[in-house]
Amino acid sequence: MSDRSTESDQGDDPTEGPPSERPPHLERRRWPRQPGGQPAPHTASSPALAPLRFSTHERAPAEQFEAWRSHIAPLVDVILPEGKSPDDGFPAHHTAWHLGNLLIVQQRTPAHSYIRSQAMLRLSPIDHWYVELIRSGRTWTEVDRHVAENEPGKLVFRSLGYPSRGRATDLDAILLFMPYDLLADDAAVLEAANNSVLSGNLANLLINYVSGTEANLDVLTAEELPKIVHTIRDMVVACASAAAGPSSIGTPTNRGMMERAHRYIHRNLHSPDLTPEAVSRALGISRTRLYQLFGASGGVLNYIRKRRLLAAYADLSDPTNNRPISEIAEAAGFDLAANFTRAFSHEFGCSPREVRKAAIAERPVPSAPQVARPIGSTFADWLTTLGL
Structure with a gap:
């Protein structure tokens, strides 16, 4: 017993040497030994992501705030703190990563206030969910008379489909933007968690996962992106469900009704039978009630029209999409090409022709392997066509 132990400690391997010298009860090694004890090399695919970077640092201080305000306009209107002047400068950094059904944004900004008004909602069809993860600084955001205060170590979960306002100190944050469709199956639960602070063990796990993903954004491959998006989606739903609590599930609120309406419209967007009457029947409510739900968006017809135009923009921006413009117009609900163009x-x-011409002109030279580029070339493009 002692002698065998000593031989093992010396690193002797009875499976080595000629077959005639091996003990008969031991099988031959079934895999080749790697030189120097190193694992076999792994050939990885090319990185899939190219960041979209924006910074005001290259501008004169007096121009920085307006540049940032224009860049972030699809989301919110930005206001300087009392006593601050645009001449003081506004050094801001913004880097976006497009993972297909998820935008990850790294953002650093000085103190400011922000508002997403009802008037902005009427002009914008964006109804994404987003998560705010703060590294340093604090934010206070009010939605429907409820204020959520966020700080490092916590998350805030919020919908862009409703008016909001707030303020932030000097901020270093990560933002996750997810299209409505990605979370549609859990919309009722998520609505109950709108503008909620997420904390505890589940939130900590999500923070760690997002931080790990962020650290590897420049090496992720196309094959890995859907799995990462799916994992983040499931973790967000778990955190939001815990914040909402079981008592809120299934509560017949206005927001729950709105989410049902959104879900129905998104799933039937290209159907010729998608009308206010059809939506009313599907929800079991009156036309008047339906119009009240979509009042902030200018009515349900206006909302449907904007979503269809966004889908058409996505098709025309895709250089691999060869469908005639007339077919894209018809899918968007327009019988006449002239009305669609207008x-x-x-x-x-x-x-529409200008968008398609620009997409074709920007078509990258084929290389192997190559991942299709994100739709559009600006943050506004990425945000408005996310998930389409």
């Missing part, structure tokens, strides 16, 4: 130009400030 509505599209009014919404986006350019014609």
